[in-house]
Amino acid sequence: MASKLDFMRFPAPDGVNGWWESLPPAAPAKGVTDEQRFDFVVVGGGITGLCAARRLAELAPDASIALVEADRIGRSTAGRNSGFFVDLPHDISSESYSRSVEADKADVRLQRHGIDYVRSTVKTYGIDCDWRDDGKYHASVNKKGHAALTHFADGLARIGEACEWLDENAIAKVTGTRFYQSALFTPGCSTVQPAALMRGLAATQPSNVTVFEMSAVKGMETRGQTKLLSFANGTIEAQRVVLCTNAYAATFGGHPNGLLPVYTFASMSRVMSDEEIARLGGTNSWALIPADPMGTTVRRLATNRICVRNHFAFRPNLSVSEGDLAKAKHLHQRSFDRRFPMLKDVELQYTWGGALCLSANNGALFGQRDDGVYEAVGCNGLGLSRGSAAGKLIAEHALGQSNDLINQLLQQPHPRSLPIRPIADVAVSAAIWVKEFSAGAEL
Template sequence: MQLQCNFLPQDDGHCGWYETLPPPPPSTPLRGTVQADWVVLGAGLAGLAAARRLGELQPDASVVLIDAKRVGFGAAGRNSGFMVDLPHDLTSHSYTSSHEADHKIIRLSRGAIDYTREIVQRHGIDCDWREQGKLHGAANARGMHALESFAKGLSALGEPYRLLSAEDMKAVTGSDFYQAGLHAPGCVLVQPAALTRGLGQNLPENVRLFEDSPVLKIETGQVHSLTTAQGFIKAPRLVLANNAYAANFGQLGLKGRLLPIYTYASMTRQLTAEELARLGGEDSWGLIPADPLGSTVRRLGNGRICVRNSFTYNPRVQASAATLQRVKQAHRRSFDNRFPMLPNVEFEYTWGGALCISRNSGSVFGEIAPGVFSAVCCNGLGLTRSTIAGKLIAEYALGMDSDLLSIMLEQPKPCSNPPEPFLGLGVRSALAWKEWTAGVEL
């Protein structure tokens, strides 16, 4: 079977998380033919976890991990840095789903946090790891309703949380924009590009990493062959961890089931001491909108503010300059609504990144063709969901068994989508409607 990688990762704006890090040491692109026992396509969170776990479990095997870009440059380093432990279903009004499904998602997410924490501590990865939980902020009646449903859902799950008044929210954020909030303690906040780069720099010795090496074509067989502009990788076992870019792999049954959705963020310059004093509030916090279509906001320990909002359907898995310009204006409006006391704080960086969503929040996990394993479709929550999918796909491929693996295998598969042009029309109008109803939460 021959798979063409028609849509390759692009630059998609300037990511503040990546560009505020020191430049990385030079990359090692793939040249010539490399034989290995395993090849993992995509060095995002799923691919890094899969390659690491294979290397850990099979110290004598050779594992190759390959990415089109530098580690940390893609969506894994472009996200808002919330390692979310609680249910976070973006298709639900209040993030929650059924009681039993939510319990299982929590176990998977905490499995990912525990695994990552141990690696971060063992290797001393400097990624601003903060176990400080997340805020949910409500700014209108719809948001208040979503917040109440979320709180009810957490109570039913027996999960701790603290409700916050408008004054409490101002005391933390400095902003009187929020009418109410909720603090959930289990979320970890990170600098995502620093975390991802650190994971890539501390892989087991039997994992070889090739960066700046877009895979153009894959031929599957007894020995799979991956082709780049300057080389080949030959391996009998392949792990797909290329998330939204897998949406085009029709022969593997993925086309017509996955939705490449983009979301966008902007990061300000560093605020001056006088601006920080004018803002007030705490030095570092992370806020998720009560309404899933609203704006995520983080104040970073280094005095910058990061705003994320807007979703677009991008079947070509890239963001145009015009879209980046439009979302920057949306970020500006959201920033000004929340921080009118900071009128002259401009954004230094604006970027987009690809999520992979399915309409029923299912994921593609398992052996999807002989010797081809998949950890694809994070449903917008890669820091935990892709990490655990990557770790567990390695365990699954090696015939292991565990409670977490059973939970992962029970997760639904992505349902099929209507054909184009109905799909595009439907997704775009659903996103526009949901953003419109989110109102000021945006």
């Protein structure tokens, strides 16, 4: 089938990514500047595209592969997140949760498959990204949160996953704050400095992968058996294309594809002094998820910074305003002050936003989209672990392999289309507002 694809939305400078800023300066970017040919082009240098390009190269060592990224690798969404590689289902705390044990176990298998792939790459190449297999804490601040954690623990027991309860004193010993009333520790989550990981994954691609940054694909046309991708300063002709553009693949208007670009926001503190660290107490690195998914995620980093994330906003045009960032910073400061009253003088140095790719039914796009065109898009909230798995598996699928995990992804629901704008805008924003309101004290 002939295809023409216009890329309509591109990454924007949405605040200042603290993970990227706190790394040494990056080497200059190599962009697409003339007419080139490759066997494969992977579009999107997030976690999904980085894993897809690597896996293609591993399985087809004689093929030439281009990985093209509109921004710098590590500066856009995959390098903007809180760095949790989550292995377990995220949402089993709800009383109305009704998925089967088999479906949950299959998700855990998939997520661990992704984590294992990235972990082994990090170890093999010695990627310096603060990779930690230290688990995570789910913490509650009141009875409602504790009840949610109890449901979560029940859900974990149902699928045979271990967890450990911490009371108020035990979680305070970890975090240094008495803000939390109880917590559940789950050991299988890994954490990372996301910008360092993405840079490291790009720098250690096999030799048959050429990485192009600051190179946004503007359009793609079919020419006989090949695809022609156009950029501002050149073209790439390729036999096959793998799309890993996540939220930037969302379409609206006449043919909405049901993908919803929803921003979430993070702030990172400046480096704390020895005296401030002593005032805080606790251990020097921990990762905490709120009992309510709309609450505040917090990480204490071994670099002596604290990173907080909360607040969601539906932004179909894939950029946020100064007002959005100011609001997010205000909310982050409030969350920081409530948790860390002993750190009143520690200001938040960086604030940024990044686009998740959600859908009304947790659907995602995976598989062959067209002759020679594959896609792995829409990994929702667990994008690091699911994106790693989806990237690796879309490469295997494109090379004709078949296995249970590929079948699992092929069978997942497609994103459900919503009414077209502006009705969708109002509905999605209202749903976010209601959920944030109900998160209340966990914010």
